[in-house]
Amino acid sequence: MLDANWPDSWRNAFRIELRAEAIGLAWRGWPVLPGVNPVAVRGEDDDLTWRRPVPAYDNWSDVIGAHPHQVAEWFCDKTHSLLVATGTVLDAIEVDDELGKRAARLLRATGHPAPIVAMPNGRWLFLTTAAASIPAALAAQASIEWHGAGSWIPLPPSPFQHGVVHWRVKPEVWGWQLPEASAVHEVLVRALEGEHAIHLVESSAA
Template sequence: MLDTDWSDSWRSAFRIELRAEAIGLAWHGWPVLPGTFPEMEPDAESWSGPVPVHEDWADRLGAHPNEVAEWWTGQPYSLLVATGKVVDAIEVGVELGKCAARLLRATGHPAPIVATPDGRWLFLTAAADGLPEQLAASGEVRWHGEGSWVPLPPTPYQHGVVHWRVKPEVCGWRLPEATAVHSVLAQALDQTETSTQLVAAAPVAA
């Protein structure tokens, strides 16, 4: 359960915020969808993350913002974006995410980045066909392409809320090419692996 007061007034205010974010993203052409939230589950502690509310969610992609607004009329649904058409997402852990974010800032071409309360970072890019072999084989990186989705702020989890590390406005709402972000993530992966190896090889003080 969320570490906050899930009262009727709080639920209403949160629903309005989620609805406003969904409408804004839809106007920018992002394929948003309503998702489940912890309070919908009989056992909220076993909730592992939001999934689309509608079984035919794939047929609803590209809905007009007016229709999107109606989806959030009654419930504070999670805010999801479907991947594979307009947006892709590359999911990594915190340490790799921080390293990649620093490298992206250094290039002067940041990407929108989402962080979840369970310690995952999502780098959003334009749609692509897949990951380079180095990233796909690393075990540290998960690609969300066609048929998948990811949560966007302010989606609620049991113990926190999904939030932006880098908002789309910073990039002028232009999603970076996937290849550019893949390259930076590969550099970050090399750096974090090297750092881990150096730590492992360091002598232990007597």
């Protein structure tokens, strides 16, 4: 996403935006981490493939909860991806686009939408309070990933190959109070069951 052909003013503006977001989240107590940007690597077919951002430091778990001043220093002179460690302040459930849309509709129907992040690779992240586990129905799905202790997620406006990570539902909607994990898990299970029911109807009609 960070095109080498961008004017310096664009790249600087993007770097400033990332830094401002990182500092703001750190002041709210979110465990911000600097991440490397997705990098292009040569695959077996010689096409360019992309990796998701990972922490910039191998000892990232040792710096969880860094002071906002430290976060400001990390993002001062480099364009890092904006990561947040999960398993302490917050968790995230990562799902595909179809399930994400179904769950988002159900959450809106309750009148209490959760913060939702969308990534350019078609994956959605539902943010919740930290939890000790997730329902078996979710854990059994290969397409669903729980980001808890020992993991991290990218937050806006981290760059990807064809765009940037962005909010579908901003944390301001909840007044920066994360929804209880169990409530969001329940909605995701309902969305999953509804998705399976639709597939069964389609299969029987074929």
